[in-house]
Amino acid sequence: MTHYAFYAKFTTHPGEQDTLARRFLQVAEALEEFTGCELFAVAVPLEEADAVYVTEAWSSQEAHSAALADERVSAITGQLPGLLAAAPERVTLVPLGGKGLRV
Incomplete structure (x- = not known):
């Protein structure tokens, strides 16, 4: 099984950074039970x-x-598009390891 990772930059409409960050933190909470x-x-x-x-x-x-x-x-993710000023910039990665990352 190949591990999968990415970095993404989301650009918001002016003044929406805090709202978008809160939404993503809600996603993080929802993902707590996902062992993957x-x-x-x-x-x-x-x-x-x-x-x-x-x-x-x-x-x-x-x-x-x-x-x-x-x-x-x-x-939660269905609420995100209205906050975005542009398409996300994304870099897909293959993790090799590091502190806190089990590969």
């Missing part, structure tokens, strides 16, 4: 008032797809 989710980190940059970064690591791409299909997760 190894990391779901939400961060905001000091230099950009309208950006939210999400870093995810999964046991597999299938585990990620299953989580997206979950009713609780999709209820």
Whole structure:
């Protein structure tokens, strides 16, 4: 099984950074019971008032797809498009290891 990870930058409409960050933190809470989710980190940059970064690591791409299909997760992610000023910028990765990451 190949691990799956990515970084994503979400650019919000002006003034929506906090709202988007809160939504992603709600997603993180909903993912607590998903054993395939190894990391779901939400961060905001000091230099950009309208950006939210999400870093995810999964046991597999299938585990990620299953989580997206979950009713609780999709209820939250369905609220996100109206907050975004642009399509997310995403970099897909193959995790090799590191502190806190089981590969």
